[in-house]
Amino acid sequence: MKRIARFHKVSAEQFASAVREEFPEHSDEEIGDIYASIRLPGRATKGSAGYDFYSPFAFSLEPGASIKVPTGIRAEMEEDWVLKLYPRSGLGFKYRLQLNNTVGIIDSDYFYSDNEGHIMAKITNDSREGKTVEISAGMGFMQGIFLEYGITVDDDASGIRNGGFGSTT
Numbered sequence: 001m002k003r004i005a006r007f008h009k010v011s012a013e014q015f016a017s018a019v020r021e022e023f024p025e026h027s028d029e030e031i032g033d034i035y036a037s038i039r040l041p042g043r044a045t046k047g048s049a050g051y052d053f054y055s056p057f058a059f060s061l062e063p064g065a066s067i068k069v070p071t072g073i074r075a076e077m078e079e080d081w082v083l084k085l086y087p088r089s090g091l092g093f094k095y096r097l098q099l100n101n102t103v104g105i106i107d108s109d110y111f112y113s114d115n116e117g118h119i120m121a122k123i124t125n126d127s128r129e130g131k132t133v134e135i136s137a138g139m140g141f142m143q144g145i146f147l148e149y150g151i152t153v154d155d156d157a158s159g160i161r162n163g164g165f166g167s168t169t
Contacts, residue, residue, distance in 0.1 A: 005077035005146055007040040007051070010116045018070035018118055037137065038072040041144060050143030052088065053121070061125035061133040066100065074117035075144070077108045080151075083144045087123065091141060095133045096126035099142070106144070113162055 009015070015038075016031045026034070034056050041051035056072050075083045085104030091097040100122040111117040121142050125133045135141050151157075 002148075004081050004148075005075055005083070008074050008076060009035075009038055009040070009072050010074050010118045014116045014118055015070060015072045018115075018120070022068050022070060034137075035072060039138060041073060044140075050086070050145050052140035053085070053119075053142040053144060054138050055135045055141050056137065058137045059135050061095075061097075061123070061135075063125055063127040063130055063132065066122060066124040068120055068122045069141070071119045071121060071142075073119050074111055075106055075119065076111045076117075077146060079108050081108055081146055081148050082106065083146055085119070085121065085142055085144045088140050088143055091133065095131050096128065097133055097141070098124050098126050100124055104142075104144075109160070 010018075012032070012035050015035050016028065019026055019031050019034070038056050039054045041053045043051055053071055053073065055069060059067055059069075061067060077083060083104075083106035085099060085106065086092075087097045087099060104119075104121065106117075106119060123141070125131075127133070
């Protein structure tokens with residue numbers, strides 16, 4: 001098995017900025033406590049393909065509701081690899097929990113962006129059965145899988161990334 005990546009926490013400043021933007025009701029002390037408890041993604045078993053991302057805080061999602069979760073995580077990986085993000089299978093199956101962009105794509109050069117490559121997850125409870133999703137702090141809610149990819153023989157991309165969603169076009 002190739003070992004091609006490493007997870008890191010973003011800086012406390014980057015995390016606090018993202019949390020303040022989405023959840024201004026949190027005090028600096030609360031944000032500091034949340035940051036201190038962030039767990040790096042991990043696999044549950046040696047046969048698991050996905051690395052579980054753990055929620056940094058508790059939240060509830062009523063049917064149809066969405067939330068943007070600053071994970072506090074960044075992924076450093078070798079060039080020609082990508083991290084693909086999906087909801088945890090059980091949450092998708094039970095609640096139709098979905099990532100709003102269907103599959104999150106974290107490119108290898110995102111790590112070097114001004115936001116430190118901070119991985120955000122915008123998720124929606126698309127339950128059609130009226131079920132509320134309850135996610136506790138530290139619970140796995142999303143999974144990431146590293147995949148190698150190829151490029152075309154005539155590829156001449158030379159742009160440099162600086163940002164996240166939609167920053168390259």
